[in-house]
Amino acid sequence: MTILPTESTLETAIRRRIDNKTKPLGALGRLEELALQIALIQQTETPVLTNPHLLVFAGDHGLAAEGVSAYPAEITYGMVKNFIAGGAAINVFCKQNGLSLLVCDVGVNGLFAENTTEFVKFKIRPGTRNMRHEPAMTADECAAALDAGKTLVNGVRYRDCNVVGFGEMGIGNTSSAALLMHRFTNLPLAQCVGKGTGLDDAGLAHKLAVLEAVAAQYSHLNTPEDILAAMGGLEIAAVAGGMMQAAENGMVILVDGFIATAALLVANAIEPAVLQNCIFCHQSDEAGHKLMLELLGVKPLLDMQLRLGEGTGCALAYPLVQAAVNMLNDMATMDVL
Missing domain, CATH: 1.10.1610.10 (Nicotinate-nucleotide-dimethylbenzimidazole phosphoribosyltransferase (CobT), small domain)
Incomplete structure (x- = not known):
């Protein structure tokens, strides 16, 4: 690349x-x-700026079985159906601000209808494995997820798109993002872990304990690809791959919140030049995101206490990009x- x-x-x-x-x-x-x-x-x-797109990658996480989220894993499937039906926040904001939305299933535990102009399937497997017991992905699965992101970015580029934002959906993915943040920033895990979808204090303590065990289990891994395969998500890998491809294509990259920035940490570790193409759209209310942004030396456009994901920060900030x-x-x- x-x-x-x-x-x-x-x-x-x-x-x-x-x-x-x-x-x-x-x-x-x-x-x-x-x-x-x-x-x-x-x-x-x-x-x-031509034909702006927002790409939302979705995938389930085997780690959700450890009780690290306030919502059950089945919500991932339900939310993707909501995206397809046009009822999610990202649908509303993309429509309002003139971005085309494309949703991609890279690893949802459920079946959907055939591909459409707004929904495509690159399903690699029905969710990652439970990383508490084994790596989330094999090396081949991780590479396939990275390639899915690259393929989708090239696809929208052929639609004359030169500005692309990235969103994600996957119950349990704040846990994966926190682990990736911990490894790629060397910050203590406690500074990387937040309440995600709304855990209470007891739930947060349990989440931290689970993630500490996972981090210790894979502390011997060194390469970005190995770390991503062990502790990442299919949707996070797809976002990372998409960001790298967008940078290679000379496209403007809109970076969303905590999880998307964790994907960028992976992309940046593989190809540091990706950072120069990135516009950081907002500072998430999820614990750790502010630290991520500070370590990257970047300033977000918005701080509206968002923690929804889906790429919503990208869609909301896009009018400022247009204004510039x-x-x-x-x-x-x-x-x-």
């Missing part, structure tokens, strides 16, 4: 263009930074005064 570095000589010209707009220097704050980043990703002074590009292209310069 080859991700091209952004051209530094172009940066001076873009900054000059932004500074010459009809405003005081820096008066549009973060929008100016955002416009510069998008222009550098696209390697042009006049960036364009429109400012760069359509706002008059001081030459008119």
Whole structure:
């Protein structure tokens, strides 16, 4: 995989263009930074956002059998049906803000109807194994999940899409994300684990105990792929693969909350250049996400105490991304005064 570095000589010209707009220097704050980043990703002074897509990957987690979530595993299947029917928050926000939504089953424990324009199946297996007792995925299954994400990103690219966001659905996946955060940041596991779908204090303590046992079991693993296979999720691997492919394609990447950022940690460990294409849409209310963002040295666009997942933060932040590009292209310069 080859991700091209952004051209530094172009940066001076873009900054000059932004500074010459009809405003005081820096008066549009973060929008100016955002416009510069998008222009550098696209390697042009006049960036364009075309056919934005939100990709939601879904998969079940065998670890849910250990009682690490406030909801039963069956909710994953029910929520995917809700996505397909158009009734979830991400359906509403994508429709409102003009993003095409594509849902992908990479590992849900349940059967769905045939593929449609808004739902596709790359089912690798009906959920991961219980990582408390054995690795969540084999190396081949993990590679297949990474490839599923890459394939879907290439598919929307052929629809003339150059900006893509990633969402996920999978009961138990905050546990997987916390374990990945712990391994890729070296932070104590207690700082990475949160209440997920709404555990009480006792449930949180149980979740932490289970995850501590899992972390110890796989502490000998070193490569990003091995760590992901042992403690990741099919949907998390697909997001990581999709992010890497989007970066290689020169696409703008919209990063959602805690779980999507955990997937980015994996992608970044495999291919660090992916980070330059990423716009961090919001800071999740899930414990640990703020620390993730700080360690990556990035600033989110929104902080609305969201912890839903699904890519909802991406869809909500997208109008700001549009505003940054429109400012760069359509706002008059001081030459008119």
